[in-house]
Amino acid sequence: MGFYLAQLLTGLANASSLFLIASGLSIIFGVTRIVNFAHGSFYMVGAYMSYTLVTLWSGSILGYWGGVILAAAAVGLIGLVIEMTILRRIYRAPELFQLVATFGVVLIFQDLTQAVWGAEDLLGPRAPGLDSAVRIFGEPIPEYDLALIAIGPAVLLAIWLVFHRTRWGVLVRAATQDREMVGALGVNQAWLFSAAFVLGAFLAGLGGALQIPREAVSLQMDLSIIGEAFVVVVIGGMGSVTGAFVAAVLISVLNAFAILIFPQVSIVLPFVVMAVVLIVRPYGLFGKPGSEHGAPVEPEQPLTLMGQKGLMVMIAAVFVLALSPLAVADFTTILLVDVMVATLFAVSLHFMMGVGGMVSFGHAAYFGVGAYAAAMGVKYFGLGMVPSMALAPFCAAAAALFFGWFCVRLSGVYLAMLTLAAAQILWGVTFQWQDFTGGDDGILGVWPAQWASSDRVYFYIAFVLCIGGIWLLRRAAHSPFGYTLRGVRDSRTRAEAIGVDTRFHQWMGFTLAGTLAGLAGVVFAFSKGSVFPDTLGIALSIDGLIMVLLGGIHALAGPIYGAVAFVMIEDWVTRLDYWRFIFGAIILVVVLLAPDGIAGGVHRLVRMIRGGKA
Amino acid sequence: MLEVNGLNARYGRAHILNGVALSVGENEVVALLGRNGAGKSTTMKSVMGLVRQTEGSIRYEGQEIRGKASHTICRAGIGYVPEERRIFGELTVEENLEVGRREARPGAPEWTLDHLFKLFPNLEERRRNLGKQLSGGEQQMLTIARTLMGNPKLVLLDEPSEGIAPVIVEQMAKVIEELKAEGLSVLLSEQNLHFARLVSDRAYIIEKGEMRWNGTFAELDAQPAVSQSYLAV
Numbered sequence: 001m002g003f004y005l006a007q008l009l010t011g012l013a014n015a016s017s018l019f020l021i022a023s024g025l026s027i028i029f030g031v032t033r034i035v036n037f038a039h040g041s042f043y044m045v046g047a048y049m050s051y052t053l054v055t056l057w058s059g060s061i062l063g064y065w066g067g068v069i070l071a072a073a074a075v076g077l078i079g080l081v082i083e084m085t086i087l088r089r090i091y092r093a094p095e096l097f098q099l100v101a102t103f104g105v106v107l108i109f110q111d112l113t114q115a116v117w118g119a120e121d122l123l124g125p126r127a128p129g130l131d132s133a134v135r136i137f138g139e140p141i142p143e144y145d146l147a148l149i150a151i152g153p154a155v156l157l158a159i160w161l162v163f164h165r166t167r168w169g170v171l172v173r174a175a176t177q178d179r180e181m182v183g184a185l186g187v188n189q190a191w192l193f194s195a196a197f198v199l200g201a202f203l204a205g206l207g208g209a210l211q212i213p214r215e216a217v218s219l220q221m222d223l224s225i226i227g228e229a230f231v232v233v234v235i236g237g238m239g240s241v242t243g244a245f246v247a248a249v250l251i252s253v254l255n256a257f258a259i260l261i262f263p264q265v266s267i268v269l270p271f272v273v274m275a276v277v278l279i280v281r282p283y284g285l286f287g288k289p290g291s292e293h294g295a296p297v298e299p300e301q302p303l304t305l306m307g308q309k310g311l312m313v314m315i316a317a318v319f320v321l322a323l324s325p326l327a328v329a330d331f332t333t334i335l336l337v338d339v340m341v342a343t344l345f346a347v348s349l350h351f352m353m354g355v356g357g358m359v360s361f362g363h364a365a366y367f368g369v370g371a372y373a374a375a376m377g378v379k380y381f382g383l384g385m386v387p388s389m390a391l392a393p394f395c396a397a398a399a400a401l402f403f404g405w406f407c408v409r410l411s412g413v414y415l416a417m418l419t420l421a422a423a424q425i426l427w428g429v430t431f432q433w434q435d436f437t438g439g440d441d442g443i444l445g446v447w448p449a450q451w452a453s454s455d456r457v458y459f460y461i462a463f464v465l466c467i468g469g470i471w472l473l474r475r476a477a478h479s480p481f482g483y484t485l486r487g488v489r490d491s492r493t494r495a496e497a498i499g500v501d502t503r504f505h506q507w508m509g510f511t512l513a514g515t516l517a518g519l520a521g522v523v524f525a526f527s528k529g530s531v532f533p534d535t536l537g538i539a540l541s542i543d544g545l546i547m548v549l550l551g552g553i554h555a556l557a558g559p560i561y562g563a564v565a566f567v568m569i570e571d572w573v574t575r576l577d578y579w580r581f582i583f584g585a586i587i588l589v590v591v592l593l594a595p596d597g598i599a600g601g602v603h604r605l606v607r608m609i610r611g612g613k614a
Numbered sequence: 615m616l617e618v619n620g621l622n623a624r625y626g627r628a629h630i631l632n633g634v635a636l637s638v639g640e641n642e643v644v645a646l647l648g649r650n651g652a653g654k655s656t657t658m659k660s661v662m663g664l665v666r667q668t669e670g671s672i673r674y675e676g677q678e679i680r681g682k683a684s685h686t687i688c689r690a691g692i693g694y695v696p697e698e699r700r701i702f703g704e705l706t707v708e709e710n711l712e713v714g715r716r717e718a719r720p721g722a723p724e725w726t727l728d729h730l731f732k733l734f735p736n737l738e739e740r741r742r743n744l745g746k747q748l749s750g751g752e753q754q755m756l757t758i759a760r761t762l763m764g765n766p767k768l769v770l771l772d773e774p775s776e777g778i779a780p781v782i783v784e785q786m787a788k789v790i791e792e793l794k795a796e797g798l799s800v801l802l803s804e805q806n807l808h809f810a811r812l813v814s815d816r817a818y819i820i821e822k823g824e825m826r827w828n829g830t831f832a833e834l835d836a837q838p839a840v841s842q843s844y845l846a847v
């Protein structure tokens with residue numbers, strides 16, 4: 001009895017921390033529609049700042065809590081600076097583009113934090129007056145956990161009062177529903193957005209600052225929390241603070257008990273719960289359809305297809321690529337294979353997002369399934385390289401067919417989150433199922449057949465498969481199927497009105513994109529000679545997303561530019577010290593210079609050079 | 615008060631308005647008539663700064679406002695009542711009104727909650743209800759009241775009689791008369807010629823994004839062919 005109560009209390013204390021982070025994320029999304037990947041960074045920086053301050057002032061209760069609040073306020077200020085200097089300039093960019101900028105911020109903060117506080121984990125002091133345990137039914141419960149359990153609901157109440165008793169709060173709630181209308185009623189959105197961002201950052205910083213007595217402060221805090229925070233926001237319904245609270249309690253308490261029965265479950269549990277909730281309630285527990293389409297969506301720009309000239313340039317580039325192994329060193333050949341793999345992966349993701357209108361946060365799942373299927377083909381089933389290569393994309397297709405069936409029932413960010421859940425579940429299973437997948441150790445020795453083992457020969461295999469895959473997707477985008485899919489993207493209602501089975505088309509588009517991502521995974525597996533769970537991981541999914549968005553989602557050539565630039569720059573900067581900082585800064589510069597992506601930037605540059613109006 | 619000239623508007627590649635010109639004078643109620651899809655709403659949204667791609671000139675009280683942010687345009691004294699009403703469904707009636715509240719403006723009538731509740735008695739009873747709980751007619755009242763809370767000088771009313779019961783339409787006509795009596799100017803878009811005639815001083819007719827005709831209702835009656843070709847369904 002006492003034991004279960006203790007478990008429940010631990011769960012509730014965790015829920016409070018999670019709620020603080022998730023509520024800020026939810027508020028920011030609700031008002032600004034920004035999917036803020038940097039929220040984990042706010043949390044981490046809050047923890048580090050508070051570590052410094054409370055270590056300094058831990059002598060007195062006032063000093064300790066003053067340090068916590070001051071750290072949170074400093075993070076709020078950082079949020080303000082980021083909003084005003086970066087995000088404010090790109091609110092009019094295509095949907096989700098801001099996410100790229102927040103990802104740049106994540107990278108920058110990783111290196112900044114390391115530069116200031118070092119790479120070692122730091123253990124902070126306990127809160128004065130709350131540093132021992134009380135016995136409840138014989139079980140020792142840390143006093144600090146009890147304090148946290150009280151802080152969560154107190155913050156919820158405070159947010160509720162602000163949202164219902166102040167004019168600012170009313171405006172925030174109105175903007176969550178329809179921000180364009182709020183603007184037409186005379187409210188300056190820039191100011192409202194800044195304030196929402198500051199509040200969100202403050203809450204994340206507070207969440208981090210309150211963790212000091214519970215865990216060591218580390219550089220992994222940012223990415224370890226962000227996945228779960230998104231889950232909580234989505235389960236609660238994006239934009240709903242009450243929803244975030246309920247979801248945080250649900251996830252944390254379930255987790256506290258589930259690990260007793262099945263310890264491995266904790267890394268996939270949140271995502272399983274999210275998947276189930278989204279399938280039953282497509283907008284989360286407290287979300288409203290209206291809060292997703294708050295503002296009537298700006299008419300999407302039509303997809304820019306490649307002109308005659310662009311096509312010629314592309315064909316020329318492919319020719320140069322085909323001849324390059326004859327001219328360059330072997331390590332460059334290997335890099336070029338990486339570029340081709342990334343390009344096929346990005347083009348397949350773009351087919352989903354730009355052509356199909358379905359954003360995916362979990363596209364690596366199909367890449368990884370392809371890679372693992374190929375590896376298992378040669379290692380466990382003794383198939384040769386060619387049969388494995390031929391079969392593996394169908395495994396990816398099967399996975400995409402299965403998960404896609406659920407995903408196309410949703411739309412917008414919720415759809416994206418369900419793809420993330422699918423990917424995380426696959427990743428979790430791969431990671432934990434040691435006997436079948438090799439778990440963390442991966443599968444080694446996945447080498448091409450003897451005849452294909454030289455870098456040059458493998459380059460041409462990769463060339464044929466990747467360029468073939470890209471060509472196939474391009475054909476599909478131009479086909480009647482692709483045309484219909486774009487129609488569904490632009491206006492679902494109109495497509496339905498003329499009798500198109502929109503879901504079926506999206507489902508097939510999802511599957512095609514997954515299949516080709518799988519093909520990219522296959523090429524990848526044999527080029528590296530091994531596969532690991534991170535081929536299914538969230539980091540790779542985000543890389544793909546960055547390539548597509550940075551390249552320019554409105555152009556068919558966008559993902560090609562994005563992938564090539566991404567891999568080349570990454571290859572170059574990772575050799576430098578503080579490469580994350582540099583990479584993040586480059587991303588921010590591109591984002592600010594070309595809010596329509598590289599494709600848009602190139603387009604404008606070409607027109608400028610030709611002397612037309614820019 | 616409002617002078618629109620050579621207005622073009624596009625959504626993506628679709629060219630919707632082509633050289634639209636119209637004007638609204640001080641304390642005048644002007645109707646913008648046209649069939650469904652003619653471009654009435656797009657005209658109003660363009661004035662309000664809600665259409666991104668526009669060309670031409672939109673002058674309000676002598677100032678060029680085309681290309682300005684919509685909150686700036688609202689603060690200059692133009693109130694917008696959208697066709698879809700766009701009530702904040704999760705907010706109470708009072709909170710909806712609070713969102714629209716702005717400082718009083720010299721030269722424009724000042725609206726208080728009491729005054730608005732006199733004009734829209736239903737809203738007072740429902741002041742604590744959520745926007746989404748209101749009937750269509752009540753929502754239409756609320757969206758007008760919300761805009762009036764901003765103390766505008768010129769109101770853009772997009773199809774206020776659409777989809778509401780005849781009794782409410784009558785009430786709506788009274789409201790517009792009251793606005794005029796208070797000294798406001800109104801640009802009213804309508805498909806319902808009967809209703810427009812009841813409340814407006816003169817009319818423009820738009821079709822396929824172009825202005826086809828303008829004049830008084832007496833002139834319109836004298837040319838049955840005009841309303842026949844541009845308005846009849």
Ligand SMILES: Nc1ncnc2c1ncn2[C@@H]1O[C@H](COP(=O)(O)OP(=O)(O)O)[C@@H](O)[C@H]1O
Pocket residue numbers: 299625628630648649650651652653654655656657
């Ligand atoms: N957001 C939009 N994107 C693309 N086309 C639009 C959009 N809104 C309106 N249109 C088109 O513009 C034309 C004019 O529409 P609208 O101004 O709403 O007409 P009205 O208000 O007179 O019925 C119509 O053909 C409509 O289909």
Ligand SMILES: [Mg+2]
Pocket residue numbers: 651654655656697773
């Ligand atoms: Mg209309």
